[in-house]
Amino acid sequence: MITTQMLKGVLEGCILEIIDKQETYGYEISQKLSQYGLGEVSEGTIYPLLLRLQKNNLVDASLKSSVSGPKRKYFKLTEKGKIELEEFRKNWVDLFTAVNKLMGGIESE
Incomplete structure (x- = not known):
């Protein structure tokens, strides 16, 4: 189980990645995080x-009709959001590599 503190540091990047794959809404993001093994992340988070x-102009939002209830706010990445996601991906690889080396998962060259 991933602790909340560990997840906090990468949650924004994970959400940007999910939105990059397809325009989506909050509850669906929560479900996808769970499907990928990140546990139950509350909508309150x-x-x-x-x-x-949205305030930082990384995503745009638009209201769309729903077949089951009120309109939903769908999110998609902005150009700035795509740049931020690419930076996250680079930083993630560096962090992943460093921690794996420390834990003995990757041999030093």
């Missing part, structure tokens, strides 16, 4: 983060 991403 996701929605404030989505608002911050």
Whole structure:
């Protein structure tokens, strides 16, 4: 199980990655995080983060009709969001490599 503190540092990048794959809404993001093995991330965590991403111009939001209830706010990446995601990916590889070396998962060259 991934602890909340560990997840906090990478959650924004994970959400950007999910939105990059397809335009989506908050509850669906929560479901996808769980499907990928990141545990149950509450909507109370996701929605404030989505608002911050929107405020920082990393995502755009639009209301769309839903077949099961009220309209939903769908999110998609902006150009700035795509740049931020690419930076996250680079940083993630560096962090992943360093921690694996430390834990003995990757042999030093």
